[in-house]
Amino acid sequence: MSNAEHDFDDNPYDLLAVDTDEGHRWAFGTGFTDPLEGIDTSVPEGLDPGALVRHCLALGDDALIYSHRLQQWVASLPELEEETAVANIALDLLGQARLLLARAGGIVGQTEDQLAFFRSEGEFRNVRLAEHADQDFAELVVRLLLFSTWRLELFTALASCADPVLAAIAAKGVNELAYHRDYAASWVVRLGDGTALSHAKTQAALDALWPLAGELFRPDPDAFAAVDPGAFDAVIDTVLATATLDRPVSAPLAPVAGKTGRDGVHTEAMGYILAELQSVARAHPDATW
Amino acid sequence: MVTAVRSPAYEVAAATPDPEIPTLTIEDLGILRSVDYLPAEGIVVTITPTYSGCPAMREIAADVTARLNRVGFERVTVATQLAPAWSTDWITPEGKRKLAAVGIAPPSAAPPRTAGPVPLTLGRRPPSPACPRCGSLDTRLTAQFSATACKSLHQCNACGEPFEAVKAI
Numbered sequence: 001m002s003n004a005e006h007d008f009d010d011n012p013y014d015l016l017a018v019d020t021d022e023g024h025r026w027a028f029g030t031g032f033t034d035p036l037e038g039i040d041t042s043v044p045e046g047l048d049p050g051a052l053v054r055h056c057l058a059l060g061d062d063a064l065i066y067s068h069r070l071q072q073w074v075a076s077l078p079e080l081e082e083e084t085a086v087a088n089i090a091l092d093l094l095g096q097a098r099l100l101l102a103r104a105g106g107i108v109g110q111t112e113d114q115l116a117f118f119r120s121e122g123e124f125r126n127v128r129l130a131e132h133a134d135q136d137f138a139e140l141v142v143r144l145l146l147f148s149t150w151r152l153e154l155f156t157a158l159a160s161c162a163d164p165v166l167a168a169i170a171a172k173g174v175n176e177l178a179y180h181r182d183y184a185a186s187w188v189v190r191l192g193d194g195t196a197l198s199h200a201k202t203q204a205a206l207d208a209l210w211p212l213a214g215e216l217f218r219p220d221p222d223a224f225a226a227v228d229p230g231a232f233d234a235v236i237d238t239v240l241a242t243a244t245l246d247r248p249v250s251a252p253l254a255p256v257a258g259k260t261g262r263d264g265v266h267t268e269a270m271g272y273i274l275a276e277l278q279s280v281a282r283a284h285p286d287a288t289w
Numbered sequence: 290m291v292t293a294v295r296s297p298a299y300e301v302a303a304a305t306p307d308p309e310i311p312t313l314t315i316e317d318l319g320i321l322r323s324v325d326y327l328p329a330e331g332i333v334v335t336i337t338p339t340y341s342g343c344p345a346m347r348e349i350a351a352d353v354t355a356r357l358n359r360v361g362f363e364r365v366t367v368a369t370q371l372a373p374a375w376s377t378d379w380i381t382p383e384g385k386r387k388l389a390a391v392g393i394a395p396p397s398a399a400p401p402r403t404a405g406p407v408p409l410t411l412g413r414r415p416p417s418p419a420c421p422r423c424g425s426l427d428t429r430l431t432a433q434f435s436a437t438a439c440k441s442l443h444q445c446n447a448c449g450e451p452f453e454a455v456k457a458i
Contacts, residue, residue: 033347038335038368081432081442088434095342099371156406168372172341175374175458178407183433185411235409242411 035095035112036102041165043107051222052163053104054125057115058222058262059154060100061126064116065270066147067093068277069133070140078137085183089144092176099169117281121274122264128253129212130261131270138191138198138205144184146209149235150216150227152177157225166224185239192243199244206240207248214252215260298332299324301360305352308345309437313387315349319379322370331364332357337375340438377439377457394418394443394454418454420445428452 043049070090077083101112129147134140155177158170191198217229240247259265281287302324303316315321315336322335334353338346350367357365377396380388385395397418417428425447432442433456440453 033350035346036369038333038366039371081434084432084436084442085434088438091342091344091438092340093342095338095340099341152407164372168374169341172338172371172374174407175376176341179433179456179458182410185409186433189411231406238409239411 034102034106035098036106036165039165039168041103041106044162044164047162049107052166052224053107054222055220055224056100056104056166058125058220059151060097060104060115061124062130062147062151063093063097063100064277065124065126065273066130067091067097068273069131073134073140082137086140089180089183092173092180096169096173096176099172100166103165103169113281117278118285121266121270124264124266124270124274125262126266127212127215128261128267129209129215131267131273132209132212133269135208136201136205137187138201139209141184141187141191142202142205143209143212144180145188145239146213146216146236148177148181148184150213150232152181153227153231153235154225157227161224163224181235188239188245189243192240192245202243203245206245207250210248210250211253215262218260218262220262296324296326297360298326298357298362301356301362302334302353305349305356308348308352309439310388310391310393312391313384315353317381317384317387319375319381319384320349330366332362333366333368335368335370337370339375343438377455380455388455389421392421392452393440394421394452396455396457399457417443420448420450421452422450423448 043052067090070086070093074083074087074090077086097116098112101115105111105115129143132139132143134143152174155170155173159167159174161167161170188202191202193199194202217227217232220226237247255263256265303314303321305315305321307313307315307318307320310318318339320336320339322337323333325333325335327333334350334357336346336349336353346369353367354365376399378399380396388395395418397416416426417430419426420428420443423445425445427446428443429446430441431444431451434440435442435453439455441456442451443454444451
């Protein structure tokens with residue numbers, strides 16, 4: 001029997017107590033299945049499966065780690081509306097992470113959970129921008145503007161890439177990322193073109209984060225599509241001009257011995273993120289959802 | 290493959306309620322893509338997620354399977370389809386009517402899809418939807434997100450009613 005067929009009072013706990021004959025209640029979780037179930041996941045001939053795995057891991061890790069950082073904000077945001085916004089953006093990115101990790105894992109014989117919870121720091125391929133801990137709300141929205149603008153351009157290009165599964169995941173993400181970018185852009189404009197204090201804080205956030213954006217444009221031999229820096233700049237410059245903010249001129253954050261996040265070399269923050277993200281799964285490796 | 294549109298199995302699958310908005314069916318929402326019969330696999334129900342992170346997909350798959358099992362279809366597989374990506378344009382006229390009836394403003398037409406870059410909508414927001422309580426068009430957006438991934442929050446300037454609307458994507 002469906003919920004619609006019950007006559008409930010306004011008390012939501014009554015709903016949880018009802019024993020439906022579907023045999024499960026989703027409020028308590030019903031477990032997870034492969035998000036690519038039923039989809040033809042064979043790798044097209046002529047594609048390098050290794051490169052496809054590495055590229056899907058990179059983009060999946062960006063989304064997983066970024067989502068975790070946003071989840072840490074929930075319950076600390078300035079307004080209830082921003083709570084729901086940030087939680088929803090985190091959920092969208094987590095959904096993208098699941099699809100991308102499942103795509104990579106299907107090729108190497110691992111589940112999305114194995115990849116998320118049982119890899120070590122050096123095996124994570126996310127850019128260092130994804131692991132940054134936002135110091136205030138200005139950093140949250142500026143970082144989201146930089147990340148979602150870049151990712152939207154990339155996903156738009158990936159929607160016609162040679163792997164049909166990755167192309168479908170990217171096409172699905174485009175609508176979500178466009179919505180995230182517009183949310184971030186509207187806040188950057190509101191704060192940048194707001195009071196003297198909000199302007200100063202937003203400019204400081206931009207100056208602090210700008211060096212991390214450079215890594216997004218490092219050449220990646222595994223990538224199935226590339227972002228045109230000119231298209232990225234055009235969007236960012238439009239937002240910054242409207243927000244009366246100055247585009248920083250600082251150099252990109254230097255690689256460490258030639259390596260960056262994509263090579264598994266991360267900032268100090270990454271260890272703390274993984275400790276929180278993975279501790280339960282590692283303590284109870286046989287637990288199921 | 291034999292496509293059995295509006296077959297008995299299709300009717301049963303189509304009547305499955307959405308877990309988040311149970312007055313709407315998965316057919317109303319455009320989540321149900323097809324119901325096929327394959328001799329080797331039995332009934333194959335294909336559904337598509339609204340958002341990448343939609344937590345209801347697993348629940349919907351379980352409900353569809355249980356409903357089909359109950360009326361005698363023993364072998365049921367639920368498959369996911371990602372492409373083409375779901376759009377609020379797939380919500381049926383009946384679905385939009387039911388949304389309005391429960392106080393959720395139905396989505397306006399989705400932004401046009403092109404292969405090129407997605408334009409930035411800075412300060413050029415689509416008009417806020419009509420108030421589902423009094424019908425006034427004088428409403429304002431109060432938040433771009435709401436309690437589920439698919440909705441935004443609005444308030445009616447005419448009658449004061451706060452309401453949710455399905456985001457047009």
